[in-house]
Amino acid sequence: MGRCENCIIRQFNSLRAMNKEELKRVSDTKATKFLKKGEIIFGEGDKLNGVYCVRDGVSKLSKLSPNGKDQIVKLATKGAVLGQRSVITEEVANLSAIAVNDMEVCFIPKDAIVDTLNSNPNFAVEVLRHIAHDLKEADDVIVNMSQKTVKQRIAEAFIYLEENFGNDKNGYLALTLSREDIANVVGTATESAIRIISEFKKLGLINANGKKVAIADRKALGQVAKGC
Numbered sequence: 001m002g003r004c005e006n007c008i009i010r011q012f013n014s015l016r017a018m019n020k021e022e023l024k025r026v027s028d029t030k031a032t033k034f035l036k037k038g039e040i041i042f043g044e045g046d047k048l049n050g051v052y053c054v055r056d057g058v059s060k061l062s063k064l065s066p067n068g069k070d071q072i073v074k075l076a077t078k079g080a081v082l083g084q085r086s087v088i089t090e091e092v093a094n095l096s097a098i099a100v101n102d103m104e105v106c107f108i109p110k111d112a113i114v115d116t117l118n119s120n121p122n123f124a125v126e127v128l129r130h131i132a133h134d135l136k137e138a139d140d141v142i143v144n145m146s147q148k149t150v151k152q153r154i155a156e157a158f159i160y161l162e163e164n165f166g167n168d169k170n171g172y173l174a175l176t177l178s179r180e181d182i183a184n185v186v187g188t189a190t191e192s193a194i195r196i197i198s199e200f201k202k203l204g205l206i207n208a209n210g211k212k213v214a215i216a217d218r219k220a221l222g223q224v225a226k227g228c
Contacts, residue, residue: 014126057103153186
């Protein structure tokens with residue numbers, strides 16, 4: 001089991017502001033967990049007793065809408081810390097976190113986080129920065145939903161997946177999302193997403209094989225994303 005003070009993952013999150021003594025305490029209290037695709041890390045409404053640092057894999061963070069449909073608000077990747085806001089505010093989780101693929105996460109108990117917040121102002125500032133960044137991303141999602149068409153949002157989603165997760169050896173997007181997940185990312189009905197993806201395929205913008213998608217014409221897909 002790796003030690004937090006030697007973990008390169010912490011360079012991507014607020015843990016980088018901890019000193020060696022604080023990191024040692026976290027290392028002594030953390031627990032490493034392995035999750036299979038589809039397993040729940042925590043659910044919306046859960047009371048969290050700590051945070052989860054993503055060491056490997058991808059998690060989808062989603063919120064259940066009044067009509068019973070999930071809205072995926074973020075894909076959390078290596079280095080992300082899940083549950084910070086809920087632990088700090090002592091409120092229940094306002095999102096669910098589910099493994100998109102096999103994951104490795106480190107669970108860090110609440111006391112180790114809260115005690116360091118109270119004693120290390122640099123850590124407190126880093127946590128606030130990350131929460132502020134999450135709020136900005138949430139604002140961007142709201143703007144996209146209100147000002148862009150579903151076609152634009154799906155085109156943007158495919159480009160985002162390629163830019164952030166790359167392609168596999170066969171040229172398909174390395175992170176495979178179901179059609180339902182794609183619909184939940186862009187905020188539309190699954191049927192609408194399927195129809196638009198089929199249209200993109202007919203236009204030669206993408207290639208599709210089952211759930212797998214490959215971008216065939218990046219320039220043209222980018223034009224769709226811009227609304228041209």
